Amino acid sequence: MKIQTMVILLLCINSVVAENKSYNANIENSLWYISSSTPIQCTLEHPIPRYGQAYFEVKASKNVNLDFILHSKKVLPKMRLVTLKSVPPHWKPGSEAYTLGKVKFHQQFDGYVTRQKAWRMLSELEDGKYPTFYYQDWYNNDQITSVGLSSINFLKSYDEFNNCIDQLLPYNFDDIAYSILKYNKNGTKLTSFSKKRLKMIGDYIKHDENISVILVSGYSDSYGAKYRNLQLSEQRATSVKNYLAQLGLDDDKIQVRGYGEKHHVADNRNVLGRMQNRRVVISIEREDI
Numbered sequence: 001m002k003i004q005t006m007v008i009l010l011l012c013i014n015s016v017v018a019e020n021k022s023y024n025a026n027i028e029n030s031l032w033y034i035s036s037s038t039p040i041q042c043t044l045e046h047p048i049p050r051y052g053q054a055y056f057e058v059k060a061s062k063n064v065n066l067d068f069i070l071h072s073k074k075v076l077p078k079m080r081l082v083t084l085k086s087v088p089p090h091w092k093p094g095s096e097a098y099t100l101g102k103v104k105f106h107q108q109f110d111g112y113v114t115r116q117k118a119w120r121m122l123s124e125l126e127d128g129k130y131p132t133f134y135y136q137d138w139y140n141n142d143q144i145t146s147v148g149l150s151s152i153n154f155l156k157s158y159d160e161f162n163n164c165i166d167q168l169l170p171y172n173f174d175d176i177a178y179s180i181l182k183y184n185k186n187g188t189k190l191t192s193f194s195k196k197r198l199k200m201i202g203d204y205i206k207h208d209e210n211i212s213v214i215l216v217s218g219y220s221d222s223y224g225a226k227y228r229n230l231q232l233s234e235q236r237a238t239s240v241k242n243y244l245a246q247l248g249l250d251d252d253k254i255q256v257r258g259y260g261e262k263h264h265v266a267d268n269r270n271v272l273g274r275m276q277n278r279r280v281v282i283s284i285e286r287e288d289i
Helices: 002-019 115-126 155-166 192-205 226-246 271-277
Strands: 021-023 033-038 041-048 052-059 067-072 080-087 098-105 111-114 130-137 143-148 178-182 211-218 254-258 279-286
Touching: 033 155, 041 155, 052 115, 052 155, 067 115, 080 115, 098 111, 098 115, 098 130, 111 115, 115 130, 115 155, 178 192, 192 226, 192 279, 211 226, 226 254, 226 279
Parallel strands: 021 143, 211 254
Antiparallel strands: 033 041, 041 052, 052 067, 067 111, 080 098, 080 130, 130 143, 178 279, 211 279
8 A cells, every 4th residue: 555655656746747847958059159249238148948048248337237137938927936046967966956046037027137146147157057947837837947047168158258348338328328518718629528528428339329319519608799609609519529420429310509608507697607608518319228
């Protein structure tokens, strides 16, 4: 009787295991490659056969950052609490898997891991282990599905990824989206500070294909003739456009406008106020990604 009971239990366990699904690349199809390598973004990709695509992504920023995105061909119809484990490869018998943490995969969105957990995943891959997600699969009657990253062929692309990260700009789009340049009395020449700021803007925009328009608006104080002040504001804005074009930016995207004495931001009755009003404002617009 005991033997029959054990056999039935083993059959049940095997049946449950058989119903679970596992997605990961094997030694024949494990592929890692760099899909984006610019001063504003580095992306390391890994296809997961029959499941989708995995991405590690770092963007230009003041701060160190890393995002991991797990894209499934089937969107999640429900939010899931997912267990992330580090699984040893099958050729290392005796090693045990251990939990790296819990993450939430939200309904209708790709799986997303960020900051320290994402860096930890890279570290586990570097050590030859397989970061693997486990969750209840709505498409599989809520059985446990596992989705793993393979460390096979990882190291060469990982070195390239780190080299790309080392070349990222230390600022992002938000840091250059809005700028104000100041001018001397009756002046139209760019200051050394203005040139440095424009160089910073140019270095970023050259690599961002989503920039749609660069608005350059010139202004003056209210001292002198209105028409002369209008000319000064237009000349100031044009000098900015010319400098950006020299840096290699597409001048078709640069729109210039002089407003003369309009839209003052400070009191013209004192020196400091007039200095604030003699300005060029650069506003950069970007298409939604």
